[in-house]
Amino acid sequence: MSTSQTGSPAAEANAAAPPLPRAAKLAITTLVIGAIAAILDSTMVTLAIHTLTVDLHSTTATIQWVTTAYLLALGVAVPMTGWLERRIGGKRAWMLALLIFGTASVLCALSWNDASLIAFRAMQGLGGGLIMPLMQTLAIRAVGHRPSPNLIATISMPAALGPILGPVVGGVILNWLSWRWLFLVNAPIVIVALVMAWKYLQSDPPAADQKRPRLDWVGLSLLSPAVVGILLGFSQTAQHGGLDHPGVLIPLSAGILLLVGFIIWALRSADPLVNVRLMRVRSMFTASSTLFTAGAAMYAGMFLLPLYFQVVQGRSVLEAGLLMIAQGIGALVIRFVTGKLVARFGGRTVTVAAFLVSVIGTLPFAFADHDTSLVWLTLVLFVRGLGIGAVLIPPMTLAYQDLGPEDVAHASMNTRIMQQFGASFGTAIVAVVLQFVALHSTSGDAALQAFHLSFWWAVGISLLALLPALALPGRKPDAEAAP
Known part of the structure; x- marks a missing residue:
């Protein structure tokens, strides 16, 4: 399926699926x-930082x-x-990842001091x-064709x-x-x-005569510390004030x-850890760029x-969570x-909207x-939910449109890394603004002024996110002929 055919890629995906x-x-x-x-x-x-500080002395x-340890291990x-x-x-x-995560969760709940909790959280981050x-990879392979917006809406629901x-x-x-139940x-x-995976996921072990892929140790020694360094730098901005x-x-x-x-x-x-050549494909590059800015705006x-x-x-x-x-x-x-909106108006239009x-x-x-x-703010939050609930689906759909089945795993890693970078970047920016204004404001209500300016920055990040979104593949002139 090529984007040169009639209709937008997403519309074609929905029609052909x-x-x-x-x-x-x-x-x-x-x-x-x-x-x-x-x-x-x-x-x-993140809600339990104060509780953990007190309980673990x-x-x-x-x-x-x-x-931070969870975030860095995730990046590795x-x-x-x-x-x-x-x-x-x-x-x-998949089952190995669940086992690592589940075992680490139980160990986190059994932690006896701050050092043990941090170590087990790092293990949890690996899973x-x-x-x-x-x-993402296994879901797209399960359907046997390029992902439709409906599929992406389903598999991205936990992240949203x-x-x-x-x-x-x-x-x-x-x-x-107790805070231990956060992990239990x-x-x-x-x-x-795990039970459902054992029963419902199709077994796909490598063929006995298939050559096992070697780990790209050079790529791993470059990319993993690169991700860790970038995420660590962003995560430390609030603590250090800039x-x-x-x-x-x-x-x-x-x-x-x-x-x-x-x-x-x-x-x-010839066989890199992550295939960055995929970024030469317009749909992949623009979708990844949009996912970076979407992560920043959301978080x-x-x-x-x-x-x-x-x-x-x-x-x-509790009240803040319920709100x-x-x-x-x-x-x-x-x-x-x-x-349905993507099929009717195209991925670019829906993302911008x-x-x-x-x-x-x-x-x-x-x-x-x-x-x-609070009634007014609740209504506002509902509207914000409409926006952030839809913003990931079109670019994630478009990211896979011009790629072959062999590229799905690499595309999943690319999009995930870009979202994680964006989330860390957006959080770091508003955290620095919030802390700086709160400490240096001469206003009688420094906290309120700090939040006002920080929300303006959050709005600005969302507006800047329109730039890569406008570059996403759009509907073709003859798109009206698409089903």
């Missing part, structure tokens, strides 16, 4: 259930590594998913880093709803249970996912240099919103119609204060 057989539906359901645990966990733990700076694992899937087969790789790219539902579930647990709650989900601090600048610069080195190596290698707001309710409006962690439900409902509702809707749903917070009506 036959109804899914029962086996494919069961496989996709299995993969989504497995991904839920990893996504919820990564968003729940630690410091905030040390406990922050509970989140993501580039290895393609090799692991080819080495032992997709089903085995979590394998789960999301494998889910996790940051929204995570604070709700985490707030409930922290309000009534993963165990039953992982067990169910990008010019050595604690930020050194890992960030080193990460960028190593990334450039990996790109040079991968372009010359900038995700970082600010719960803090706004707690700091400015004085709500508890975020409206955004989750909006994100869920829009996913039922995004596929989604970014603009997310701006409309973020802008009121730049004016909200201590007494702003």
Whole structure:
């Protein structure tokens, strides 16, 4: 299927895709259930920083590594998913990732001090880093054709709803249970996912006479520390108050240099760890760029919103989490119609519209204060959910449109890395703005001024995201002839 045919690529995908057989539906359901645990966990733990500091008799700076260690381990694992899937087969790789994540979750719950928790969180991050790219790869292979927007809407649902539902579930647990249940709650989900994977995922071990792929050790030694350096640099910006601090600048610069080195190596290698040549394909390049900015726009707001309710409006962690439900409902509702919208208007138009809707749903917070009506803010959050719930689907669909089946695993890694970079970048930017204004404001209400300016930055990031979105492949002149 080529984009030179009639209609937009996404419209063609929807039109050409036959109804899914029962086996494919069961496989996709299995993969989504497995991904839920990893996504919820990564968003729940951030709420527990204060609780962990007190219960483990630690410091905030040390406990922050509970989140950072997970993030860095995730960055190490993501580039290895393609090799692991080819080495032992997709089903085995998926079950191994779940086993690592589930075992680490139980160990986190049994942690006896801050050091042990940080170590087990790193182990958990290795499993979590394998789960999301494998889910995309195996889901697309399960359907046997290029992904439709409806398929992407399904497999991206955990990534979209996790940051929204995570604070709700985490707030409930922290309000009534021990922090250890933040990790123990993963165990039953992982067990169910493993049983379903064993039963419903198609076995795909490498053929006995097939040459086992070798791990690209040079690429791994360049890309994994590159990802770690970039993510670490971004994650330290709030703590150090800007990008010019050595604690930020050194890992960030080193990460960028190593990334450039990996790109040079991968372009010359016959079998690189991640195939960067795919970026020469217009649909892949523009989709990846859009996913970077989408990650930045989504997570900038995700970082600010719960803090706004707690700091400015004085709500508890549980209340802040419950208020975020409206955004989750909006994100869920829009996913039922995004596929039809993409088929009718094209991926570029829907992506641009989604970014603009997310701006409309973020802008009121730049004016909200201590007494702003919660009814009004709930409505605004619902609108924001409509935007962020739709923004990932078109570019993720377009990313695979001009690629062959052999490129699916590499495309999944590319898109996942770009989303992770974008999320870290967006969070880092608004965190620095929030901290800087709060510390240097001469206003009588420094916190409120800091949040107002930070939300303006979040709006600006969403508007800048329109630039790569406008470059996405659009509808062809004869698209009206498409079914």
